[in-house]
């Protein structure tokens with residue numbers, strides 16, 4: 001394996017190892033909030049954090065940042081674990097929940113109150129907002145800011161005991177209402193929420209805020225490098241403030257640019273809207289940029305990991321072309337996906353000089369990129385299906401495929417020549433081709449050396465399995481759907497054509513009971529993967545990605 005590309009986070013880690021800042025340790029964490037399914041942006045963070053842990057033979061913790069009981073669900077916890085595992089990473093025994101630290105966090109809050117560094121504010125949420133000021137104007141101090149330590153301890157204890165209603169009081173850090181950094185203007189540390197938590201049940205009536213929880217969770221777990229996305233840059237002074245005031249072990253927060261991809265959105269909130277609005281069928285709809293959607297679409301963990309490695313990490317936001325993700329995928333599938341034949345839009349071909357009840361088993365190569373994958377038998381008989389697109393009654397100049405009077409090769413089989421076109425009497429639609437074959441071309445070459453300009457894929461009508469094939473296109477027609485005048489308009493470029501279902505497809509018999517998630521190259525068409533909607537009698541395939549040059553072969 002080649003050495004990983006240099007990046008600024010690795011440089012920081014290397015420097016810290018040199019100066020022995022963290023006693024030679026590299027302990028990272030991936031801290032998802034369990035309020036939705038993971039997407040490809042999370043994969044970048046997972047690959048970074050678990051990647052560094054693997055590289056330095058140390059730990060990466062999976063920590064659920066579960067401090068917001070109203071939005072979090074057990075279903076999400078399970079899906080996140082499954083997705084991280086599927087991507088190929090293992091947290092070992094290092095599975096944590098921020099909610100496991102609620103008692104400790106409470107004690108830390110008490111410590112801040114005792115030292116006069118936190119106070120209970122009884123302004124309403126609106127009043128607190130008004131007091132906060134603006135970027136150009138300093139904030140105003142709350143009239144409750146100078147409550148005595150005793151009163152604060154009493155109030156906070158009663159908040160915990162459930163004596164007050166939601167929104168009546170909060171605990172705030174006492175920092176600086178005139179700070180140019182709005183997040184430092186006495187940020188809220190705790191709020192009252194009288195709701196059950198998926199792990200702590202009804203024990204708590206107050207819940208800690210992200211900025212208080214996150215740094216302390218990192219500290220408690222002995223994280224060395226706390227890697228997060230750029231939008232937390234302004235939170236770093238607060239991260240540092242909390243740890244400094246409490247004089248506890250102090251990890252280093254490092255920010256990198258989040259991943260954006262063309263033709264999609266990467267935000268759980270928006271993805272939830274797509275699911276709930278019925279724009280997609282589920283979180284794992286193959287059009288979704290979720291890990292589970294990509295998986296169902298036919299993506300491999302290797303392709304996603306390679307993609308994340310190659311895009312690297314930067315300090316500036318950018319948008320990566322979806323085509324690059326697809327490139328990484330093709331590269332992997334090309335190496336590993338077995339080739340098979342499938343006809344998506346069938347056109348019946350009768351080979352008039354081929355005996356009625358003869359069937360031959362022809363040898364087909366499973367993967368020309370990997371001879372070790374061997375060969376298989378494909379049945380050939382008098383009636384076949386080819387692709388409608390592979391025939392033109394009146395071929396334009398550069399069309400080299402089948403046409404009246406023209407000869408082409410059938411992959412792994414024979415040369416055939418079209419002798420007649422049968423049409424529906426009413427509609428004029430072509431319903432069948434009559435052809436002849438040359439028995440001497442078995443295997444694909446003519447002994448007399450004559451050439452043909454095209455090789456077509458086909459299936460034997462009597463042996464093929466009828467299947468449904470789902471073709472996907474980008475979810476959005478715009479490269480950057482969130483780039484709208486009104487940010488609420490991000491759904492305006494949802495594509496009406498992102499899913500096309502073909503229900504009359506025929507696949508070669510070896511695919512009859514393809515297990516969900518098995519991946520194939522349908523020769524000349526693209527990469528496809530069996531879907532979990534398949535039944536015993538009718539398989540369903542998702543088109544994962546097209547071939548680079550669809551008709552080059």
Ligand code: ATP
Pocket residue numbers: 030031032033034040041042044045065227228229257258259260266267268269
């Ligand atoms: P979303 O906006 O989609 O809800 P989030 O950041 O709120 O994302 P978290 O569950 O908090 O979601 O994310 C867990 C980790 O994944 C965080 O460290 C976060 O920075 C990182 N992450 C989330 N989205 C991206 C992205 N697009 N690119 C890189 N990292 C990301």
Ligand code: MG
Pocket residue numbers: 033
């Ligand atoms: Mg978050």
Ligand code: MG
Pocket residue numbers: 268269
């Ligand atoms: Mg979010």
